[in-house]
Amino acid sequence: MDSIPLSAQSAILILLLALSGFFSMAETAMMAANRFRLRSAANQGSRGARMALDLLGQTDKLLGVILLFNNLVNAASATLVSVITIHLFGNEEWVLGVSTLGVTFLILVFSEITPKVMGAKHANALACFVSYPLTGLLKGLYFVVWFVNLFVTGLLRLLRLNGEGNQENQTLSSEELRTLVLEAGAFIPPKHKSILVNLFDLESITVEDVMTARQQMEAIDISDPIDQIRHQLATCYHTRLPVFDEDTNAVIGVLHVRRVLSESLEGRLDKATLQEMVAKPYFIPASTPVYSQLQFFQENRERLGLVVDEYGELLGLVTLEDIIEELIGKFTTSTHDATERLTWNEEGCVLTDGSQHLRELNRKLGLNFPLDGPKTLNGLILEHLQDIPEAGLSLKIAGIPVEVVQAEDRRIRNVRIFRPRPVQGS
CATH class of the missing domain: 3.30.465.10 (Uridine Diphospho-n-acetylenolpyruvylglucosamine Reductase; domain 3)
Structure with missing residues (x-):
């Protein structure tokens, strides 16, 4: 080392610090990268993103190759600084102390803090870039990294920390997805954000939360005079009405108002005709989740269901529109609300x-x-x-x-x- 000129030693030191900074930056960028964004970029054809995902899929080997070179470079930098300091100021004790402080300062500023801040702020872009050299180094020194990781794996097993559940850590719960949507900022329009948040809420609410209560239901009592029923059909707000016989719990079925409109206007509507046009009622338990009910409506081709409790008592009714309004908000209609x-x-x-x-x-x-x-x-x-x-x-x-x-x-x-x-x- 003494035969190498001081200028060459200084150049080697700068190169070693730069390499150390690169590996520190690479470590931070790879660990801080958003895997969902990398996966999206990989699906769009980014080779760097695909390589980054491959490396993140074997985290132990990725960290092994990064830390292997980073520690080698830092050790070489410390040795070289000591050699340069002794060459300039002699072999005194204070010289070794100053060289230790000096190399610590250089490594902290140029090889640790600054590169790590850069890696954290531009993690996704840098992860795609550093994945190329890291992949090459891992392939070239795979045996060395594998040998070192043998001891790491043994130590983790001894401590009962096998690192299982890594895949689970990369999945998001519904609450985490909700937070992600709420913090999306300008990336998602406010109306779209509202719909997505309401969609998450569908899992926690039941049809009882969105139904129209029995006291507020508009229904037809088949025992009423036929003239009163005609007037009710002509002035009702809805296209489907429950039909009962005196007691609201004695539901006969559901009547589609448009089917009897012509009969009613021409005065040919009677109770017998009305009963023939009534469709079979569709009952729903009050505890049914709204999201499941939306699927049931689709599978059974229904738009209205009667909500009952555990004893079969009628609580109210829920329509497809009620569930859709939970997603996108109230419709602008002439219906009294x-x-x-x-x-x-x-x-x-x-x-x-x-x-x-x-x-x-x-x-x-x-x-x-x-x-x-x-x-x-x-x-x-x-x-x-x-x-x-x-x-x-x-x-x-x-x-x-x-x-x-x-x-x-x-x-x-x-x-x-x-x-x-x-x-x-x-």
């Missing part, structure tokens, strides 16, 4: 029906009523009080002030909700 009035007034309150769904109130008003119990505001208040309240009673549920405005027939008809005050920071 009580949720259209769900806006805060100037006094910071809103008057709503007791049968209003809690999920709709939370969505429209930005509230946080609990959803793990009753589905309606009426049910929530009754559960909270364990009694049927009188008008004028005020209470607070989940930090939200509410006032019972009207209560009758064993249920709460109207409720006034007050906007909760924001929590003051400490």
